[in-house]
Amino acid sequence: MEGMVRAVCLSKARGTEKVNVGRGELQADWGLAGDAHAGHWHRQVSLLSADKIAAFNAKGANVQPGAFGENLVVEGLDFRALPVGTRLRCGKALLEITQIGKECHSHCAIYHRVGDCIMPREGVFAKVLESGPVAVGDVMTVEARPEPLPFQAAVITLSDRCAAGQREDKSGPAIVERLKQNGYEVIETLLLPDGRPALEKELRRLCDQRRPDLILTTGGTGFSPRDVTPEATLAVAERQAPGIAEAIRAASLRITPRAMLGRGVSVIRGKTLIINLPGSPKACHESMDVFLDQMPHALTLLRGAVTDCAASAPAQTV
Structure with missing residues (x-):
């Protein structure tokens, strides 16, 4: 061409x-x-x-x-x-x-x-x-690229206090570091207050224009009135991928019964997978332990590549 x-x-x-x-x-x-x-x-x-x-x-x-x-x-x-x-x-x-x-x-x-x-x-x-x-x-x-495009990711932290500068965001950087250790290129990080309008706008922009393979959000998944990350995520979704969120809750329940209060969702918009993670760095790592080794296979499918679905995806967790 x-x-x-x-x-x-x-x-x-x-x-x-x-x-x-x-x-x-x-x-x-x-x-x-x-x-x-x-x-x-x-x-x-x-x-x-x-x-x-x-x-x-x-x-x-x-x-x-x-x-x-x-x-x-x-x-x-x-x-x-x-x-x-x-x-x-x-x-x-x-x-x-x-x-x-x-x-x-x-x-x-x-x-x-x-x-x-x-x-x-x-x-x-x-x-x-x-x-x-x-x-x-x-x-x-x-x-032609000399190598395939690395999986690209964006990370969004939802927190009123962190966005106001009243508390340090530790979860977002922890997720970024974990992604980089696993070979992802992190193209954007955002820190937003809790709430739907700004998050919905940024999710649409990222998915439709920058088109990362993966977006991970942290925070806003609980019962507090301002915890509306799942609702904002569902509002921009084109397809749902509920198994990931279900697997996170199932694994987390073996650690603490309060995991049943987590409302995070996992969805697809375009060729981007969006996964809601909890707000604490420890819970983020525990959640990523659940799904990270399955991401190469999932994201390759989203890119439209033909793969052998019966084969096991290589682990990339750290």
Whole structure:
């Protein structure tokens, strides 16, 4: 799969339309030199397919490359159809897709001008792995990864006191460390107050845009009026995976009878598995002991890979 670069666009300020400058320098772990969106984060470079702009202009919009805030306009590649983790080679430069689409918090200049913007629907974002120049006319190709994309995970802590700075979050970091020991790439960690709206919003964003294989939440699974993590998780679910939560409770009951009060759920949204864990670091570790060795098989299935379901998955617990 390959395409051709049709525009290289920069802007000096976020939220403004970019200008096609024809060429630029992609800098590793930074982005397009001189662009306002470059930085040490996962959305270093934005890409948009040329045919998406053409289809938008066919409705009478008459916008130019860069109007949607995209850095690179490429003809011949449907970026929206490529999964997170896809690598793109453009000369010496190497990019890796990190996000599909985006949430529009405050409408950009093009939206205010024409009443619509395709970047949230059709744009993708990437980080720069290897530096190199980029110019109009360059060929961009999809490059095979030298190894499979590591399982990616996000961790969300739910706690009013921790979010207010009144108590240190120990559970979230404990989960992160355990995941890293087992070979996961932790792409985001969040600390939120208890409650449904913020958690539902972040779960949807992560699953639909960043698309990690696994999201683990900690906290908010008990009987307290503010413990609504299971309700928020069920609200974003497309499918349920109840066996994981059931297994956690069954194993925990052998440790303490209070495990019967745990209300955590396990669900699937898109290709992401979401599992609610209890609030204490000890209970988080005990819960992860139950399911972690089954995750490679489960997450491989979610990725769509064909596996032998009768075979035992290799253990990865630490």
